[in-house]
Amino acid sequence: MDTPHQPTDRVTRRGLLVGGLLASGVATLAASARAQDHSGHSVAPAEPAPTSAYDAPPPHLGAHGNMTTVGEVDFEANGFDPSALLTDWDVGTPSIENGRTVRTFEIVAEDKEIEIAPGVMFPAWTYNGRVPGPTLRAKEGDRLRIVFRNFGSHPHSMHFHGIHSARMDGVPGAGLIGPGEEFVYEFDATPFGCHLYHCHALPLKRHMHKGMYGAFIIDPDPALHPEFDASARSRLLGTPENAQWQEMVMVMNAFDTNFDNENEFYAVNSIPNAYGNRPIRIEKSRPVRIYLVNVTEFDPINSFHLHANFFDYYDTGTQLTPTLKTVDLIMQCQAQRGILEFSYARHEPGMYMFHAHQSEFTELGWMGMFDVVEA
Template sequence: MSETKLWLRQKIDRRLLLAGGLAAAGGTAIAAGAARGETGHAGHGVAVAPGGAEPPAHNAAHGAMITVGEVDDARNGFDPELLLSEWETGTVSTLPDGRTLRTFELTAEDKEIEIAPGIFFPAWTYNGRVPGPALRATEGERLRIVFKNGGSHPHSIHFHGIHAARMDGVPGAGLIGPGEEFVYEFDAKPFGCHLYHCHALPLKRHIHKGMYGAFVIDPDPARHPDYEAAARSRLLGSPENAGWQEFVMVMNAFDTNFDNENEVYAANTIAHAYAKKPIRVVKDKPIRVYLINVVEFDPINSFHLHGNFFDYYNQGTTLTPTLRTVDLITQCQAERGILEFSFKEHEPGLYMFHAHQSEFTELGWVGMFDVVEAIS
């Protein structure tokens, strides 16, 4: 057998084993029933569960290939619905020179989390959640991040931003052992959609295990007079920003059997979370998505929006789009950007978004925007 055919056979076998393993895990499964002849079909291509009951339309949109059951968010200690708009802004004080000092506290912690119904993963976390807290600051502020390592391995925080070498979070510059503490301090620049992650070795294991999070720096409108309106719309707490519906999505995946290939894919950790509970948005208010890719073991991830197009700001470091009117963008690992779009001209309904690698979609990375006239 050729190497190519052998690789393909192993790939197929791994996915079939995954489906079988999920089915055996507490009654949960990737419901690929249509492929296995376990479901019938109603009209209009809607899959029907055994017994004839039609599932919700959004659950059937990809052939009813969706996890069965619910993840225990309370046990996890985080809710993917809340992660979408839950910003950590730290504590604020004033430096002698009058500048703002914004302080964050992060703690590394070993923690088992549930990533799909009945599927548990031994994660390494920041503050007990994956992804870690979504840190948000304003351009020009002084940032102080107090990092405590409560985990079982050496860890660090590497920020994608501008800072001194001694604050880089790599071995020899901010890497700390279990029980130790380190304080990172630098100015918030440049503005944009960034991330932070552990930079201990082996790097792929520390990132994959869950040590990453969003790091957003809002532009200071006073520094950008030619684009002041755009800058104000991104500045958290401003009246202009209040007119936007903002969400943070960290695209991630999990190698559940540690063979350097992923079995579960998601945005914000929980497979199919936003397919089962679509993200409700008001059609007349614009939407801004801070999108970050931290998937390990797969070189490219993507985001595709159904029935609509968006403007894209690569890295988020510009106030004018780097791509206009697109419905698909790709990101390599650690790449990120800002998507802006609206459903103002659309009828209400469920609009899908997902990775355009079908395998990622079927294994968890898919969701829906539930567009409504108003939210009561």
């Protein structure tokens, strides 16, 4: 008598990588069908190989031998575009109360299915319908007022990595609210630096992994740092000194699509290979500043490696002099963050890669390109 077949193999991220897959079976078949059909997302034509070893590769062949997902994510349906997220600063609604600036932010928690790779959907929990949530930005010393409404299906909160009272900590009894409820967080913007916020509901790993996090930047007030006036002004949004910089925020994250506590996709700003498929344009005459935040779940560290260049690193961004000078790789554990500053002024124009230096992360989507051009 035949015994019904009982599958025993467990799909893991390493098994997927070895097998050449980028998702579980159903999602992979769906992505493949869409790519072959051509009626959905477009597929880029194959690029010719360089004719000489000294030729620069075309953009798509520069992405680790075109080892990327096939097709395109529908950014319009998602409601956010990773290219736009790079410089989408939410400065709130400013007002003057008792002689000081108060910035009011409106944040909504909601459940939302997003496409993280062509044909691969993920049931996210979001802030303002996007992953990562909006990048909140303020000036040192401002009063911050964050009106948080929970339209999701689970209790949620906003825990800010900054200085505030216990009543504003975003934990049970101090800003953790149920579905349909509202809470107002209020505290001073201090210290200056590159920070983050995230949900602190339990189980914490699930709330973090499903998308409830975002960058939180506090610009230094030059008046409070006269000995570093030039550096402080270069970081203060809206100043002529800051306008000379090419600033962007990169939130390193990953997605466990089959919920086995191992990630199948790695990315910056949520979409694997987004900046390999659409390189980031950099003017070689202007310096670059990256606000880098790691929120990767299920892996102890993530990393950022810059090809053919070196950067100065400001750990947590709470200093105006570099923590490390002239490095090309930085590691961050979850919730660690910092500021990278570098320049391509002495480089020739062309495509320059950046990626995680865990090879598995790179090959599962955490890779991008800078398209360095003359101004």
